[in-house]
Amino acid sequence: MNEDIRAKWKKFEDDCRSCNACPLSKTRTNVVISRGAKDASLMLIGEAPGHDEDIKGLPFVGRSGQLLQNLLAAYGFKEKDYHICNIVKCRPPENRRPEQVEIATCKKLLAQQFALVKPKVIVLLGSTAYEAFFGDKPVMRDVRGAFREVKGYQIMTTYHPAFALRNDKMKIPIYEDMGKVRKKLEEMGLIETLDK
Numbered sequence: 001m002n003e004d005i006r007a008k009w010k011k012f013e014d015d016c017r018s019c020n021a022c023p024l025s026k027t028r029t030n031v032v033i034s035r036g037a038k039d040a041s042l043m044l045i046g047e048a049p050g051h052d053e054d055i056k057g058l059p060f061v062g063r064s065g066q067l068l069q070n071l072l073a074a075y076g077f078k079e080k081d082y083h084i085c086n087i088v089k090c091r092p093p094e095n096r097r098p099e100q101v102e103i104a105t106c107k108k109l110l111a112q113q114f115a116l117v118k119p120k121v122i123v124l125l126g127s128t129a130y131e132a133f134f135g136d137k138p139v140m141r142d143v144r145g146a147f148r149e150v151k152g153y154q155i156m157t158t159y160h161p162a163f164a165l166r167n168d169k170m171k172i173p174i175y176e177d178m179g180k181v182r183k184k185l186e187e188m189g190l191i192e193t194l195d196k
């Protein structure tokens, strides 16, 4: 990463950490920005930080994050291969779903994050992330697992791993979808071919 990009990241992260643009700033412990590579071809986007993420200031570090990590690792993904974040960067109280105004406000920061990471393949984890991107409420079983090309990005939606913690058999479709993501990155020449 060159000095210019490093400086842009620092400014972006400072702006996030001092952000008071929506009401979630009043109840958060930490602003949760990202985990993984800052220049990854693959970006995974969830809904919002939970309790563990709020305490640690990192996304997907609780039980659902561990599950996601295991499902990704099953296809050879390491943390250097992806950038992971959420639609909103501050924890909603009681883990409620973020409200529209909070999502709309925080999307301005997400747009800056996109411009810095420059991903090629995007995975939306759960219906809130889908709705924030596409504007309509999805029927998850209908939209999951298929790539959609938008403005040059390959975008796939899958279930949020927290859903699979409540319903064990939902691990299977998420696992399958991670396999499709690996295949897409390989086809695009963005990751080495996995010997399986």
Ligand code: SF4
Residues within 6 Å of the ligand: 016, 019, 020, 021, 022, 023, 024, 025, 031, 088, 089, 090, 102, 105, 106, 109
């Ligand atoms: S959720 Fe996003 S917009 Fe709201 S205070 Fe946190 S960083 Fe700012």
